[in-house]
Amino acid sequence: MAPHTGGSLLILALAIMAQRPRDGLIGLMRDQGSAGTLLRGAFPFFLLVPFIVGWLRLWGERAGLYNTAFGTGMLVIGMTILGCGVSWMAALRLRELDHLRDASEDQLAEVNRTLESTVSERTREVAESAETLHALIRVAPVxxxxxxxxxxxxxxxxxxxxxxxxxxxxxxxxxxxxxxxxxxxxxxxxxxxxxxxxxxxxxxxxxxxxxxxxxxxxxxxxxxxxxxxxxxxxxxxxxxxxxxxxxxxxxxVEARIEHLAFHDALTGLPNRVLLLDRLEQALLNAGRHGRGVGVLFLDLDRFKIINDSLGHHVGDAVLSQVATRLCQGARSTDTVARIGGDEFVVVCPDVADIDDVALIAAKIRELVTDRIVLPEDLDTGGHSPRAVSVGVSIGIAFGVGGDEPEPLLREADRAMYLVKDPMRTPLAALPDRRDRSAL
Missing domain, CATH: 3.30.450.20 (PAS domain)
Known part of the structure; x- marks a missing residue:
């Protein structure tokens, strides 16, 4: 039964080794870890020493150096010494492996401490950065x-x-x-x-x-x-x-720029661009409703003398006062504009004829020619009195639907130059080629 049992165990061992080759003797010797290191050092002793000890026992018995009992004792002692030696070598190897393990654990602990320190530092930096970002967001101008x-x-x-x-x-x-x-x-x-x-x-x-x-x-x-x-x-x-x-x-700023694009910077009145637009709209409405549009072209008299003798700042004050009086004399639907220097234009929409325009012009002339009192804080260079007077020449043009703004404005301009003639009245209108009423 013993050979059969041994054979069965051998077959079973071979089957296990076939299924799990890494757990076999060769697999363990090839292992690069602790098992392979220990087995590769001890295997020569397990393989050679028993063979040598057994051979010496047989040789000694045949040579008559000792009997069988002594040889058996020597074999036992030799195998014991072999076991002790292998155990000693294994212990040395295990101690070395323990040292390596301890060193690895120390290195791992150092790496962990370094990693924890780095993570803590980075966490602190992230927290500081987040706090800084939150502070910037809180006080940002946006x-x-x-x-x-x-x-x-x-x-x-x-x-x-x-x-x-x-x-x-x-x-x-x-x-x-x-x-x-x-x-x-x-x-x-x-x-x-x-x-x-x-x-x-x-x-x-x-x-x-x-x-x-x-x-x-x-x-x-x-x-x-x-x-x-x-x-x-x-x-x-x-x-x-x-x-x-x-x-x-x-x-x-945009509103200011837009305002300056269409208004006079000194008086705040519409400039020539806005004036022509308002005049065009007035002529279109006049054509739809069968009404007329009056245009007054005003030029101040004696303004150059005031401006040159008292200074440009006084001249600016006079122009501002004139602009205010023009707005007071005009109707709420009229457009008062300054087109440059001492020249002003008043557009009077929705009028019946040129006589209506002449009435508006007369009211404006009365207001403008009234004495202008200069502000107390205005420096006149020691000149007196503190009040000035200007004259005004007014040219009148009358338009209806279908007329163009630019020609109508030039017509009022030419009429204004007629007033400059000392033999003419302060108000003048050109004779209309279409037999309109004329002043």
Whole structure:
């Protein structure tokens, strides 16, 4: 039974080694770890020493050096010494491996400490950077607003509160809409709702009105915030970020530039460009309603003497006073313009004939030629009196629907030069080639 049992065990061992070759003797010897290192050092002793000891025992018995009992004892002692030697070598190897393990653990601990220190340092730097960023956002000259996916306000910085005049608590959710001017709020809320629904960005100029009534203009720009959706593997909108920039000063500058493009800088009256536009509109309306348009061309007399003797600043004051009096003498529907130097033009729409225009001209002439009292704080260079007087020459032209603005203005200009003749009246109109009434 013993040979059969041994054969069975051998076959079983070979089967296991075939299924798990790495656990066999050759597999362990090829291992680069501790098992392979230990086995490669001990294997020669296990293989050679028993063979040598057994051979010496047989040789000694045949040579008659000792009997079988002594040889057996020597074999046992030799195998014991072999076992001790192998154990000693294994212990040395294991101690060396322990040293290597301890050194590796020390290095790993040092790496962990270095990593923890680095992570702590980086975490502190990120926290400082985040705090710095939050501080910059709080005091930035641009308002920053964070909104949720539905467009409701979540948080805002100090600039938003300054622009809107509202606290963050008052602005939460849809409360931010209260900052918008009542005339614009419906339009802005409607456009913003479309952007939220479509997931797009909003760009626009919005008018704000604070609770104290102060109005301002802001440029609003928004962008959606995205995050991955694990269920649909596509980004979803989680909120919106908005910037609100105060452009009130810019709008005022633009309005000022636009005003200067069409108005006289000194008097604030319309300039030649706006005058011709108003005259064209008046002629178009006259054609539709069967009415006329009067044009008064005014040139100040003796103004050059005042300007040269008292200074340009006095001349400017006189021109400003004349502009004010022209507006007082004209009707509310008339356009009073300064087209250069001491020349002014008054457009009188919706008049029946040139006699109506002459009545307006006479009223204006009376106001302009009245004595002009100079301001007390105006330096006249020691000259007196503190009041001056100017004359005015007024040329009149009368137009109807179909007339062109430029020719009608030149007609009034030529009529004004007739007044310069000392033999003529202070008011003059050219004889009309279409037999209109003439003064």
């Amino acid at each position: 308002g920053f607003v964070q909104l949720d996916a539905t467009g409701g306000l979540l948080t805002a910085n100090d600039t938003w509160m300054a622009l809107s005049g509202m606290s963050v608590e008052e602005s939460l959710g849809g409360g931010w809409a209260a900052a918008i001017h009542p005339d614009d709020v419906d339009r802005v809320v409607r456009d913003w709702a479309v952007c939220v629904t479509e997931g797009g960005s909003y760009e626009g100029v919005v008018r704000f009105r604070r609770p104290d009534g102060e109005e301002s203009w802001v440029q609003v720009s928004t962008t959606p915030l995205h995050a991955p959706d694990p269920q649909h593997h596509a980004p979803i909108i989680t909120g919106h970020l908005a910037s609100v920039t105060d452009i009130t000063a810019l709008r005022q």
